[in-house]
Amino acid sequence: MQAAHIAEWVQSYGYVAVAVGTFLEGESVLLVAGAAASRGHLSMSVVVAVAAFASFLGDQLYFWIGRHYGTALLVRYPSLEPRAARVRGLLDRHYLPVILSLRFLYGLRIAGPIAIGMSSVSWPQFLLLNGLAAVLWALLIAGAGYGTGHALVYLLKAVDADELWGLSLLLIVGLVWWLLARRRALNNKS
Numbered sequence: 001m002q003a004a005h006i007a008e009w010v011q012s013y014g015y016v017a018v019a020v021g022t023f024l025e026g027e028s029v030l031l032v033a034g035a036a037a038s039r040g041h042l043s044m045s046v047v048v049a050v051a052a053f054a055s056f057l058g059d060q061l062y063f064w065i066g067r068h069y070g071t072a073l074l075v076r077y078p079s080l081e082p083r084a085a086r087v088r089g090l091l092d093r094h095y096l097p098v099i100l101s102l103r104f105l106y107g108l109r110i111a112g113p114i115a116i117g118m119s120s121v122s123w124p125q126f127l128l129l130n131g132l133a134a135v136l137w138a139l140l141i142a143g144a145g146y147g148t149g150h151a152l153v154y155l156l157k158a159v160d161a162d163e164l165w166g167l168s169l170l171l172i173v174g175l176v177w178w179l180l181a182r183r184r185a186l187n188n189k190s
Helices: 003-013 015-024 027-038 044-076 078-104 111-117 123-158 161-189
Strands: none
Touching: 003 015, 015 027, 015 044, 027 044, 027 123, 044 078, 044 111, 044 123, 078 111, 078 123, 111 123
8 A cells, every 4th residue: 555545544544544554564554643643633642552452453363363274374375484484483493582573574464473373382472472562563663653743844844845846856856867877777787
């Protein structure tokens, strides 16, 4: 989903968008929700609470799926096997830090809890560690969005329209230059 669509979704559906987005995957939705909270459109404490709870529930569901259907899923979707194997290898060596950091590792948010469900980690251990990780994740990601929202407002207040047009023109010229340089490099390789 593109950032503009995520922003519209959060603006239109508020906390429901935060809940659904963080239940499924969540970083983009949570960053946008944090930025919306910085502007007063949402409550930061409610954003963090909803995100922590929804992502916690999502991971509990994925753990349960892994525990009960993990092997069948890997047979049906073999593309998940490399991620599941990666998580299992990490779990064998360092299960505590893996569970606490898994939601911060790109591409492992859904496959990770499924793989943990397939491992020897007990449900009570995962419940406790996943709850702690969900709260930390929600605080950090929403906080990053909140800080970014404040920084953008500050920057936009400090820049007048002429400077903004000049900066835009400079960025466009830089992008065109980079694209041309990249094209030349690719042509030279051929």
